Amino acid sequence: MARTALPGRLTWQAATVTAVRQETPSARTLVLDVPGWPGHLPGQHLDLRLTAEDGYSAQRSYSIASDWPGDGPVEITIQRLEDGEVSPYLTDVVETGDKIELRGPIGGWFVWRPAQPAPVLLVAGGSGVVPLMSMIRERGRLRARQPFRVIYSVRTPEDACFADELKRRVRDDAGLDVHFVYTRSAPDGWPAPPKRIDVATINSHGWPPDFAPDVFVCGPTSFVETVADILVALGHDPKKIRTERFGGK
Amino acid sequence: MGIISRGFGGRRRDSAPDLPPGQYLTHDFPVLSAGPTPRIPLDRWSFTITTEAGQKHTWDWARFTALPSEEITRDIHCVTKWSKLGTTWKGVSLDTLFADVETAADYVMAHSKGGYTTNVPLEDLLDGQAWIAYEFDGEPLDPEHGGPARLLIPHLYFWKSAKWVNGLEMMHEDEPGFWEAAGYHMYGDPWHEQRYQGD
Numbered sequence: 001m002a003r004t005a006l007p008g009r010l011t012w013q014a015a016t017v018t019a020v021r022q023e024t025p026s027a028r029t030l031v032l033d034v035p036g037w038p039g040h041l042p043g044q045h046l047d048l049r050l051t052a053e054d055g056y057s058a059q060r061s062y063s064i065a066s067d068w069p070g071d072g073p074v075e076i077t078i079q080r081l082e083d084g085e086v087s088p089y090l091t092d093v094v095e096t097g098d099k100i101e102l103r104g105p106i107g108g109w110f111v112w113r114p115a116q117p118a119p120v121l122l123v124a125g126g127s128g129v130v131p132l133m134s135m136i137r138e139r140g141r142l143r144a145r146q147p148f149r150v151i152y153s154v155r156t157p158e159d160a161c162f163a164d165e166l167k168r169r170v171r172d173d174a175g176l177d178v179h180f181v182y183t184r185s186a187p188d189g190w191p192a193p194p195k196r197i198d199v200a201t202i203n204s205h206g207w208p209p210d211f212a213p214d215v216f217v218c219g220p221t222s223f224v225e226t227v228a229d230i231l232v233a234l235g236h237d238p239k240k241i242r243t244e245r246f247g248g249k
Numbered sequence: 250m251g252i253i254s255r256g257f258g259g260r261r262r263d264s265a266p267d268l269p270p271g272q273y274l275t276h277d278f279p280v281l282s283a284g285p286t287p288r289i290p291l292d293r294w295s296f297t298i299t300t301e302a303g304q305k306h307t308w309d310w311a312r313f314t315a316l317p318s319e320e321i322t323r324d325i326h327c328v329t330k331w332s333k334l335g336t337t338w339k340g341v342s343l344d345t346l347f348a349d350v351e352t353a354a355d356y357v358m359a360h361s362k363g364g365y366t367t368n369v370p371l372e373d374l375l376d377g378q379a380w381i382a383y384e385f386d387g388e389p390l391d392p393e394h395g396g397p398a399r400l401l402i403p404h405l406y407f408w409k410s411a412k413w414v415n416g417l418e419m420m421h422e423d424e425p426g427f428w429e430a431a432g433y434h435m436y437g438d439p440w441h442e443q444r445y446q447g448d
Contacts, residue, residue, distance in 0.1 A: 009447030050254040059271040085260045093256045108431030221280045228285035238285045
């Protein structure tokens with residue numbers, strides 16, 4: 001299963017689950033030891049393959065949640081889809097010590113490159129926060145100077161992944177701002193009733209178009225369509241808006 | 250065969266006949282795009298084939314939709330693993346669009362509004378294999394799915410079926426487009442699982 005030396009070739013290899021972390025009632029992080037992992041950029045994903053005893057197999061792509069300091073584990077955070085074939089296995093069945101096949105990293109577009117000096121706006125819908133979390137962690141590790149603003153839409157406070165970590169990072173990092181949008185129920189004392197993300201949210205908590213930020217939007221298709229349309233209408237350059245969508249319409 | 254995943258049974262196998270390797274069946278229509286969805290007014294739409302000699306063949310919306318069209322029913326396969334069976338489209342065959350184009354080049358770069366590109370061998374566009382599609386399921390094609398018109402090359406992974414296509418450029422040498430330059434396969438045959446470079 002060793003990776004071949006062929007450059008640019010993605011080979012399947014066995015990773016070992018070294019820890020699992022429950023992020024929300026329906027989302028879990030798998031901490032993976034991947035021998036020889038070549039490293040990844042924040043925003044990239046990997047392909048994962050499960051194989052049943054009779055040889056039937058299923059593949060899916062998952063965003064990487066961790067940054068890459070040069071070694072250490074690779075973390076993916078999985079949202080359980082109730083009618084899913086693979087995600088319920090990863091959130092409910094997999095245990096520490098299990099082996100999982102994967103290959104990656106994949107994707108060179110939905111990637112934050114710290115050498116880019118522009119301010120950064122991250123807009124997440126639900127589990128779309130996962131690849132953006134990799135960017136936030138990379139920023140923290142590098143002590144990057146580009147300021148980050150994050151808008152994170154969740155149904156309820158219980159659905160927010162990484163909530164404690166985000167709170168800690170905001171407290172310790174003057175260049176990081178995180179604004180939550182609650183669509184079904186807000187925490188006690190929250191100043192606004194639950195609502196969907198709208199022009200006012202993005203106008204108040206994003207960057208002005210004049211700042212020419214690098215914008216990353218990830219979430220369900222309808223969420224990403226809405227946010228990208230608002231950003232374009234506010235005057236952001238469509239070429240600066242990178243999107244990743246999941247689910248049908 | 251890969252490593253057995255302890256306790257994994259797989260739930261979809263009965264409902265997934267005859268799919269390319271690594272694909273699963275979906276009944277909805279996922280949207281994959283690298284950026285915002287452009288809205289292109291029909292009176293500003295055009296489509297141009299540019300030969301290696303620089304000769305241009307251009308259609309506006311009225312001329313394009315006046316061309317003979319075809320009903321197309323095909324399975325489609327996205328590199329992100331979903332497949333959708335029996336999708337129905339209406340569009341103009343590339344055979345029709347290339348009828349008066351003189352070219353000796355073997356490769357094509359498709360260009361889209363917004364800057365997206367993807368490369369395809371010319372032989373994969375001809376002989377009833379590819380269309381410029383402008384209806385899906387009997388309705389005008391949604392902007393999110395590439396409307397007003399998109400390339401449709403169902404025998405290749407669906408990133409080759411460029412949304413919002415506005416031109417084809419003939420090339421003597423094969424060159425990578427947008428995703429191909431980011432590590433995806435130059436050709437993209439789902440039946441040979443050519444997802445990434447080296448597959």
